Amino acid sequence: MNLKQFSEILKLSPTTVSRALNGFPEVSEKTRTRVQNAAKEHNYRPNTQAKSLATGRSMAIGHVLPTFKKEIINPIFSDFIAGTGEVLSKSGYHMALTVVEDQGEEAAYRDMASKRSVDGVIIHGPRENDSRIALLQELGMPFLVHGRAQQMETPYSWFDVNNRRAFKRATQLLISLGHRRIALLNGLEYMDFAARRRRGYEQALTEAGISIDSNIMRSEEMMEPYGFAATMQIMQQPNPPTAFLVSSVIPALGVQRALLKLGLQPATDVSIVIHDDQLSFLPIDADRPMFTSTRSSIKDAGKRCAAMLLEQINNPGGETLTELWEAELVIGESTGVVKTSL
Amino acid sequence: MNLKQFSEILKLSPTTVSRALNGFPEVSEKTRTRVQNAAKEHNYRPNTQAKSLATGRSMAIGHVLPTFKKEIINPIFSDFIAGTGEVLSKSGYHMALTVVEDQGEEAAYRDMASKRSVDGVIIHGPRENDSRIALLQELGMPFLVHGRAQQMETPYSWFDVNNRRAFKRATQLLISLGHRRIALLNGLEYMDFAARRRRGYEQALTEAGISIDSNIMRSEEMMEPYGFAATMQIMQQPNPPTAFLVSSVIPALGVQRALLKLGLQPATDVSIVIHDDQLSFLPIDADRPMFTSTRSSIKDAGKRCAAMLLEQINNPGGETLTELWEAELVIGESTGVVKTSL
DNA sequence: CCAATTATTCAAAGCGCTTTGGATAAATTA
DNA sequence: TAATTTATCCAAAGCGCTTTGAATAATTGG
Numbered sequence A, B: 001m002n003l004k005q006f007s008e009i010l011k012l013s014p015t016t017v018s019r020a021l022n023g024f025p026e027v028s029e030k031t032r033t034r035v036q037n038a039a040k041e042h043n044y045r046p047n048t049q050a051k052s053l054a055t056g057r058s059m060a061i062g063h064v065l066p067t068f069k070k071e072i073i074n075p076i077f078s079d080f081i082a083g084t085g086e087v088l089s090k091s092g093y094h095m096a097l098t099v100v101e102d103q104g105e106e107a108a109y110r111d112m113a114s115k116r117s118v119d120g121v122i123i124h125g126p127r128e129n130d131s132r133i134a135l136l137q138e139l140g141m142p143f144l145v146h147g148r149a150q151q152m153e154t155p156y157s158w159f160d161v162n163n164r165r166a167f168k169r170a171t172q173l174l175i176s177l178g179h180r181r182i183a184l185l186n187g188l189e190y191m192d193f194a195a196r197r198r199r200g201y202e203q204a205l206t207e208a209g210i211s212i213d214s215n216i217m218r219s220e221e222m223m224e225p226y227g228f229a230a231t232m233q234i235m236q237q238p239n240p241p242t243a244f245l246v247s248s249v250i251p252a253l254g255v256q257r258a259l260l261k262l263g264l265q266p267a268t269d270v271s272i273v274i275h276d277d278q279l280s281f282l283p284i285d286a287d288r289p290m291f292t293s294t295r296s297s298i299k300d301a302g303k304r305c306a307a308m309l310l311e312q313i314n315n316p317g318g319e320t321l322t323e324l325w326e327a328e329l330v331i332g333e334s335t336g337v338v339k340t341s342l
Numbered sequence C: 001c002c003a004a005t006t007a008t009t010c011a012a013a014g015c016g017c018t019t020t021g022g023a024t025a026a027a028t029t030a
Numbered sequence D: 001t002a003a004t005t006t007a008t009c010c011a012a013a014g015c016g017c018t019t020t021g022a023a024t025a026a027t028t029g030g
Helices: A003-010 A014-021 A029-041 A048-055 A075-090 A105-115 A131-139 A163-176 A192-207 A224-236 A249-261 A298-314 B003-010 B014-021 B029-042 B048-055 B075-090 B105-115 B131-139 B163-176 B192-207 B224-235 B249-261 B298-314
Strands: A060-066 A094-100 A120-124 A143-146 A158-161 A182-186 A217-219 A243-246 A271-276 A292-295 A322-325 A328-330 B060-066 B094-100 B120-124 B143-146 B158-161 B182-186 B217-219 B243-246 B271-276 B292-295 B322-325 B328-330
Touching (some): A003 A014, A003 A029, A014 A029, A048 B048, A060 A075, A060 A105, A060 A298, A075 A094, A075 B075, A075 B094, A094 A105, A094 B075, A105 A131, A120 A131, A143 A298, A158 A298, A163 A182, A163 A292, A163 A328, A182 A192, A182 A224, A192 A217, A217 A224, A224 A249, A243 A249, A249 A271, B003 B029, B014 B029, B060 B075, B060 B105, B060 B298, B075 B094, B075 B120, B094 B105, B105 B131, B120 B298, B131 B143, B143 B298, B158 B298, B163 B271, B163 B292, B163 B328, B182 B192, B192 B217, B243 B249, B298 B322
Parallel strands (some): A060 A120, A120 A143, A143 A158, A158 A322, A182 A217, A271 A292, B060 B094, B060 B120, B120 B143, B143 B158, B182 B243, B271 B292
Antiparallel strands (some): A094 B094, B292 B328
16 A cells, blocks of 8 residues: 555555654644554555655665674674664664675675665674774764774764773772782784773772783683683683683683683682673672673673764754763672782 | 766666666677666665666565573574675575564564565564464465474474484483483473473383483573573582583583582583574684584575575465474583493 | 735755666678 | 668656645734
């Protein structure tokens, strides 16, 4: 059923029906409710493409997902979009996902821009001086960066968690518990968030007069076997650490497995602090969480990102928006005072 | 830049340009290449909505994600869409995600149908006699079910992994290793796949003359703490099992943690077999995988689902398509012969 | 009661594309 | 060379909506 047919049923012009449904004031309340009820009854909804064509708005926001970046099409993403999607759907928007092969990322953005298939995009996993930002600015496409890129000359809108501060505080917590050998199992450090986390860790150590030892620092994709292998290796070298700072729950499970295998009790023998994105399928927040963590919900981040992007879209000439959230430091079962007798 | 402007540059009619770009035979090869090159040079791409409106195809396939189903917006999903997306983008399609609150699922499908915003949908996580199937049939929207629903009177297209067979074989493997007390940590059994897995497990036991004991069977959302808690509890009751059959890697990590905490070595003291969806961020397939598993890639499933749905879309009147994959049984480090002396 | 507002409704143009049915130019055939 | 076919290209209609500008009906004021 299209507008014309529907309006014939009502014996009204398409104009009036359209206005009634879109909440324009030029139509009387009486006919408006009549139209709305009839729409429900006859299950009429305006054709998406026609509406978009006429209004110039696609009512969609885009995500470009490069297949090679496992860091992105990964567990984080599913919770993130659960958040964005929730906010978007309340505003009548949906998400358009495009999966591209390694090269095609730039092309995908150009495509979206010239085809006008989305009204804005969210950029994931920014790196230093990320080329996508300049590209989207050039294309005049509204966008919001989840995270931050460094060394950008022009301003842009972003949402981020204070990763540096979070890891600084986590490190300070461990130091205050007496730990002086603290290992860092970081994510890939060409990712901006991981670089910041490392800086926070190093700052805390330096300020406490503890030297930085690359023998107990690692940087890899955040997977379970990574946590296991790194822990096994680090714990078996001379002068092993008494604590681990781990970038995500997933490798932390590996750390835990390694410790147990080595006959060491988490917390008692070796402390662990992790960053917890509060992934829905890896819940660690019981009354007393399994891990001590710096916590920040990735789903809430998704919600906020969506809201900020919508704001940009609805206010084209506006200022760039930025927002920085602090992670919460939550004490769980995986940390304890350092063992004096080692 | 729109078609009219672009065609004026070329001093050709919109008709010819459109035909040149869409590969119609009525245009000479010479002008075709000229048009194509110019399109590249001037960065011209047809407006998506206009094209869709004219052709009646949205070039998008939809996923409806109910927020309350953690089982769906979860780790599985990100790998699944990585697969679907890859296939779709090769055919010029993209994915439209709609996140809905608990109630709104049916409305979301009706919406897609009457707005013509997608050309087809993929249904996730079917249950017994799933109402979505009848709904989409009524709406005349092409769809493909990832999994199967039971007790449906009308045929429909689906793709599934033989979950029953997989778990039957896994159970038989354990039996052949001498295990006779085998615990089952299943997913939620109102999900079709979990129900089938249970049936496979029970079949194998029954055929081996082993009685089914609900004391060592659990059915919950597949999370790490579930695996941990269930294992702790099951192992501490009288007559504990010598093996665990676990529905996913995630709870299996919890099982492992519990065993280690109880001072039991996986494989040596207690065997574990899991189902492995080969999630990209939880890789367990080293040379010799961490877990013995029934293995079937969820990403490949995503690819196949996309291909099958496209086939449906391109062949409207056609037969319903069905495909059943067998999972691979892969021996890893988590299984061993049962201990004779207990 | 008639003119001036104001509240409703509508006809028609336009969004940017595809596609039908011709028209024109070039090539072929008799 | 004229008639026919074939290869190119095009004008215009249509996809289903929004929106401008105008018309009509209802209301108000003097």
